[in-house]
Amino acid sequence: MKRYDVDALILEHRRVAEDHYWMRLDSDAIGQNARPGQFIHLQVSSGTVPLLRRPLTVYRRSSGSFEVLYQVLGQGTRLLSNTKPGETLRVLGPLGNHFRVLEHIRTALVVGGGAGIASLMLLVEELIRREIPVIVLLGAQRASRLVAIEDLETLGVDMRVATDDGSRGHQGFVTELAEEVLRDGLSNRVVYGCGPTPMMQALSDITQRYGVSTQLALESYMGCALGVCLGCMVRIRRNGIIQHMRVCTEGPIFDAEEIVW
Amino acid sequence: MIPNLAVTVAGIQMRNPVMVASGTFGYGQEYADFVDINRLGAIVVKGITREPWKGNATPRIYETPSGMLNAIGLQNVGVRAFLSEKLPYLRQFDVPVIVNICGKTTQEYIDVVTMLEGSQGIAAVEVNISCPNIECGGMSFGTDPDLAHDLIQAVRQVTDLPLLVKLSPNVTDVRQIARAVENAGADGISAINTLLGMAVDIDKRRPVLANVTGGLSGPAIKPVALRVVYQVAQVVNIPIIGMGGIMSGRDAFEFLLAGASAVAVGTANFVRPDASLCVIDELRQLLQQQQVQDLHEVIGGLNLPEGKRLCDI
Numbered sequence: 001m002k003r004y005d006v007d008a009l010i011l012e013h014r015r016v017a018e019d020h021y022w023m024r025l026d027s028d029a030i031g032q033n034a035r036p037g038q039f040i041h042l043q044v045s046s047g048t049v050p051l052l053r054r055p056l057t058v059y060r061r062s063s064g065s066f067e068v069l070y071q072v073l074g075q076g077t078r079l080l081s082n083t084k085p086g087e088t089l090r091v092l093g094p095l096g097n098h099f100r101v102l103e104h105i106r107t108a109l110v111v112g113g114g115a116g117i118a119s120l121m122l123l124v125e126e127l128i129r130r131e132i133p134v135i136v137l138l139g140a141q142r143a144s145r146l147v148a149i150e151d152l153e154t155l156g157v158d159m160r161v162a163t164d165d166g167s168r169g170h171q172g173f174v175t176e177l178a179e180e181v182l183r184d185g186l187s188n189r190v191v192y193g194c195g196p197t198p199m200m201q202a203l204s205d206i207t208q209r210y211g212v213s214t215q216l217a218l219e220s221y222m223g224c225a226l227g228v229c230l231g232c233m234v235r236i237r238r239n240g241i242i243q244h245m246r247v248c249t250e251g252p253i254f255d256a257e258e259i260v261w
Numbered sequence: 262m263i264p265n266l267a268v269t270v271a272g273i274q275m276r277n278p279v280m281v282a283s284g285t286f287g288y289g290q291e292y293a294d295f296v297d298i299n300r301l302g303a304i305v306v307k308g309i310t311r312e313p314w315k316g317n318a319t320p321r322i323y324e325t326p327s328g329m330l331n332a333i334g335l336q337n338v339g340v341r342a343f344l345s346e347k348l349p350y351l352r353q354f355d356v357p358v359i360v361n362i363c364g365k366t367t368q369e370y371i372d373v374v375t376m377l378e379g380s381q382g383i384a385a386v387e388v389n390i391s392c393p394n395i396e397c398g399g400m401s402f403g404t405d406p407d408l409a410h411d412l413i414q415a416v417r418q419v420t421d422l423p424l425l426v427k428l429s430p431n432v433t434d435v436r437q438i439a440r441a442v443e444n445a446g447a448d449g450i451s452a453i454n455t456l457l458g459m460a461v462d463i464d465k466r467r468p469v470l471a472n473v474t475g476g477l478s479g480p481a482i483k484p485v486a487l488r489v490v491y492q493v494a495q496v497v498n499i500p501i502i503g504m505g506g507i508m509s510g511r512d513a514f515e516f517l518l519a520g521a522s523a524v525a526v527g528t529a530n531f532v533r534p535d536a537s538l539c540v541i542d543e544l545r546q547l548l549q550q551q552q553v554q555d556l557h558e559v560i561g562g563l564n565l566p567e568g569k570r571l572c573d574i
Contacts, residue, residue, distance in 0.1 A: 049327055051328060052531060
């Protein structure tokens, strides 16, 4: 699939939760072409600090623009959070593989931890479009860090929330909600997840225990995001062999059972 | 008037002096969406070894101020797969292909070169004696003048292809290594490979990279690279390809003045996939502004302060 490297105008940019920001950028190329789980590589500084771009998942898209939803975690995202509508950012994308929605799926369980829900929104929209029943589980440390809730409510999906401190919804981990849902043992379902690594690992353990097919969107430090620098490798067990695979090109979506944590 | 950028380096005819550096442009195909490959001076492909190498454990890269550390460990498909799967794609372009090679032993270097010899579409070999991320071989050849000499001499005996030797900056006196490889029959020198570096995570109290140390690249190392190119240019008669932190045409111009006959764009390819083309266009503009008619007018054209001699550097 064709990838683009374009200057994208910031159309809207605002803080949506504690340490979390939402931004809409003008780009037909990304807006038209991004598929669920794909990402862009964004230049946050025209100088040399930070030098490398930042990979951000495409949150939502339309014909002329796309959105990102991100957490401020370090220097790059801090700088990004200070950019304003009217400024232009260099954007490379859409990149990576995408979530697969197979024909036989009867129900889908979508599990997002923190800003991880950003990787899953396009997927939720596609599941709804294809009339596949979907349950969204959303987790965060506390209520003030929950994102995407209003957008999910607008879509009218069955949504359940967990916070570590109980400030909203179930007190505990979002993976506990996942186990609750899976316990009823319905067949032909699939789990999609994205979040902090410990959460995804826990989710993977649970879904494998229940024998449910699971696709996870992984994160990694990235250099080029084009498959060249070989910096973003993850260990994948495929056909009995453990091999390094690139999160940027063979991923970011991998089957949970293949990931060597 | 548009300046003439064409240059022949170590027998490699290039339409301009800007190459893409090994390991930062894959095997070309990965960048085809963004770069008209026919516009490049040359392509140096990702390092090739006799057998496929799996590379190092992760994390392998880490960003640093104006630079990045990498400890990839020369993961590559091996020479057989390179010849059958990667090289055919590159043959469609009218651009010199330079094959970077590495090995753990002299015999491995010889075997790779022997297998490349006779393949259509290879303009030159760049012998990597400066990779800091592998346990044996690699940089150990590049930090000892005698070992460097013997390796290049051995490789020289099995090929007629132009031989470039990529030098490490992680040495006390790079001039000794440069002289040694020139005496052994090298046709050109690539300078520099990455600087050995390290990063520390205070929360985990661990090195950030799984390999503990890694190679530093990017604009942070440009002053070191310029110094090495300048020093080497004083003591060898073979051409130098300058590299290390080149982000712009201005950077490239600096390397040419310091004594490089050509340059390579490396880490910048990760920041802007079309960085090499930006460098070419900007270099042409700068030469034009300075009313330079031919690139050769500026190669090694540095005016030293009065009274400064080689022994001062």
